[in-house]
Amino acid sequence: MTPACWIDGQPADALLLTDRGLHYGDGLFETLAVRQGHTRRLELHLERLLLGCERLGIPRPDESLLRGELHTAAQGQDKAVLKLMLTRGSGGRGYRPPAVPRMTRVLFRYPWPDYPAAWVEQGIELKICRTRLGLNPALAGVKHLNRLEQVMARAEWEDGAQEGLMLDTDGGVIEGTMTNLFASPAEGRLVTPDLALAGVAGVTRRHILERARGEGIDVEVRSLVLDELLRCREIFVCNSIAGVWPVQRIEARSYPVGPLSRRAAAWAAES
Amino acid sequence: MTPACWIDGQPADALLLTDRGLHYGDGLFETLAVRQGHTRRLELHLERLLLGCERLGIPRPDESLLRGELHTAAQGQDKAVLKLMLTRGSGGRGYRPPAVPRMTRVLFRYPWPDYPAAWVEQGIELKICRTRLGLNPALAGVKHLNRLEQVMARAEWEDGAQEGLMLDTDGGVIEGTMTNLFASPAEGRLVTPDLALAGVAGVTRRHILERARGEGIDVEVRSLVLDELLRCREIFVCNSIAGVWPVQRIEARSYPVGPLSRRAAAWAAES
Numbered sequence: 001m002t003p004a005c006w007i008d009g010q011p012a013d014a015l016l017l018t019d020r021g022l023h024y025g026d027g028l029f030e031t032l033a034v035r036q037g038h039t040r041r042l043e044l045h046l047e048r049l050l051l052g053c054e055r056l057g058i059p060r061p062d063e064s065l066l067r068g069e070l071h072t073a074a075q076g077q078d079k080a081v082l083k084l085m086l087t088r089g090s091g092g093r094g095y096r097p098p099a100v101p102r103m104t105r106v107l108f109r110y111p112w113p114d115y116p117a118a119w120v121e122q123g124i125e126l127k128i129c130r131t132r133l134g135l136n137p138a139l140a141g142v143k144h145l146n147r148l149e150q151v152m153a154r155a156e157w158e159d160g161a162q163e164g165l166m167l168d169t170d171g172g173v174i175e176g177t178m179t180n181l182f183a184s185p186a187e188g189r190l191v192t193p194d195l196a197l198a199g200v201a202g203v204t205r206r207h208i209l210e211r212a213r214g215e216g217i218d219v220e221v222r223s224l225v226l227d228e229l230l231r232c233r234e235i236f237v238c239n240s241i242a243g244v245w246p247v248q249r250i251e252a253r254s255y256p257v258g259p260l261s262r263r264a265a266a267w268a269a270e271s
Numbered sequence: 272m273t274p275a276c277w278i279d280g281q282p283a284d285a286l287l288l289t290d291r292g293l294h295y296g297d298g299l300f301e302t303l304a305v306r307q308g309h310t311r312r313l314e315l316h317l318e319r320l321l322l323g324c325e326r327l328g329i330p331r332p333d334e335s336l337l338r339g340e341l342h343t344a345a346q347g348q349d350k351a352v353l354k355l356m357l358t359r360g361s362g363g364r365g366y367r368p369p370a371v372p373r374m375t376r377v378l379f380r381y382p383w384p385d386y387p388a389a390w391v392e393q394g395i396e397l398k399i400c401r402t403r404l405g406l407n408p409a410l411a412g413v414k415h416l417n418r419l420e421q422v423m424a425r426a427e428w429e430d431g432a433q434e435g436l437m438l439d440t441d442g443g444v445i446e447g448t449m450t451n452l453f454a455s456p457a458e459g460r461l462v463t464p465d466l467a468l469a470g471v472a473g474v475t476r477r478h479i480l481e482r483a484r485g486e487g488i489d490v491e492v493r494s495l496v497l498d499e500l501l502r503c504r505e506i507f508v509c510n511s512i513a514g515v516w517p518v519q520r521i522e523a524r525s526y527p528v529g530p531l532s533r534r535a536a537a538w539a540a541e542s
Contacts, residue, residue: 002289003288003289003364005288007288012288013287013288014285014286014287014288015285015286015288015293016284016285017274017276017278017283017284017285017286017377017379018273018274019293020422021293022286022290022292022293022356022377022416023300023356023416023418024296024416024417024418024419024421024422025295025296025416025417025418025419026418026419026422029294056419056422056423057423057426081364083364085293085294087293088422092381093274093352093354093379093381093384094425094449095418095421095422095424095425095448095449096425096426097422097425097426106288106293108288108364110363110364113364131409132407132409133407134405134406134407134410135405135406135440136403136404136405136420136440137440138402138403138420138423139405139419139420139423144419145293145294145295145296145419146295146296146417146418146419147294147295147296147297147366147417148295148296148297148327148410148415148416148417149407149409149410150295150366151291151295151297151327151359151366151368152327152328152409152410153366154365154366154367154368155328155367155368169406169407169408177366178365178366
């Protein structure tokens with residue numbers, strides 16, 4: 001199942017071997033949902049991408065160019081996934097970035113993954129991963145191309161669980177391998193882990209945070225340990241493609257699909 | 272200055288866009304010195320690469336294939352740098368590794384970098400980088416393709432210093448951006464930072480460790496804080512291409528090029 005691919009706006013299937021995206025993971029990406037030709041939450045995705053450029057010291061891409069390329073790739077697609085990658089371009093040997101990097105834009109269009117409806121309705125099972133997330137404020141929050149921790153975590157199990165829960169090296173709960181996490185410690189309240197030292201600050205997480213606060217729900221962004229998470233009333237994970245998946249099971253413990261998970265699912269489904 | 276490149280033994284200049292090396296940095300690399308057609312310390316490089324495969328859960332590559340391809344690339348080269356990259360190959364969208372990955376072997380041959388002889392003879396200046404190394408035992412020691420920390424550290428300065436010193440997020444001294452580090456806390460003694468939680472376990476570091484111990488020098492592998500490093504009698508950094516560079520300056524402090532640096536330089540130069 002080969003995705004449709006473009007480099008710098010031109011159809012392509014291969015990337016120059018000298019690209020720093022390959023050598024060092026020196027770049028960023030965004031994963032966007034397309035529904036009926038429309039790219040969901042495009043503004044939030046672009047905002048995060050530009051913030052990531054700032055964090056990594058990568059020149060800001062031409063935003064209108066990105067918008068145009070995303071628009072073209074989304075056009076006529078009923079349901080699709082776009083993955084936009086931005087690397088620091090080709091370089092010589094060595095870590096030092098070129099003085100004036102010529103960024104590479106890579107765009108992939110994948111078929112929509114048809115996750116079972118039961119995952120949204122009845123919830124999923126979370127496995128607790130052994131692989132931990134290292135702490136580094138310089139990279140935390142950024143959706144960069146250094147994703148070996150997630151790969152190793154996702155390689156820990158085959159079947160059964162739909163998602164894996166990742167802790168940081170200090171034992172704090174951070175996120176799923178490909179999702180962010182919310183939990184309700186008490187009726188009408190939500191908590192989501194602080195991502196100042198590890199994790200990816202997801203666009204759907206941000207949207208849910210903003211919608212929940214807009215509706216007067218008390219949402220805390222703070223550190224969360226596993227014991228507290230396991231005692232929460234309801235738990236859900238989210239990303240741009242899955243929307244919201246309530247968690248019905250973490251290893252031996254069961255959770256109900258609660259009212260906050262339902263509301264968050266509705267917010268995530270907004271276009 | 273385009274390097275000569277091969278993919279799976281065939282001349283190539285581009286890599287499939289679906290390769291997991293690009294998407295996640297899901298792979299490993301080795302940087303090898305070639306002198307007069309001979310690849311230096313090939314056995315140590317292959318050993319580390321195979322250990323890295325085990326650590327990342329990547330299938331072991333066919334060693335005789337690798338040897339053959341390295342031999343062909345090195346043949347007839349008076350001086351050159353080979354960079355051997357091994358990725359978990361192409362995959363679909365998502366972190367989960369393919370059940371049976373088809374690894375990609377990428378080999379690059381670069382011209383030898385002519386570092387000034389003064390760097391070996393009179394030593395170099397080390398800058399202390401602001402960018403820290405995150406701690407993660409799952410990835411520490413492995414020469415994997417997630418190298419954003421090094422890229423960000425190397426981007427911190429333009430001229431002046433030849434190398435940057437990287438601390439971990441707890442303040443421990445780990446290594447240079449592209450070198451390992453040794454220091455002498457007392458006459459006839461050496462210390463090099465323990466790499467159980469961060470850093471790349473270099474082949475030249477290992478060679479120097481073994482040669483020093485073989486000659487009865489007391490070498491400790493342990494944690495080292497900046498204060499102690501700065502009080503050391505002599506300091507040097509090493510890698511497969513640079514050999515040994517004594518450190519003559521760390522910001523405001525000066526160091527002599529001492530006898531252990533000279534001996535280590537001789538060991539590193541052994542074929």
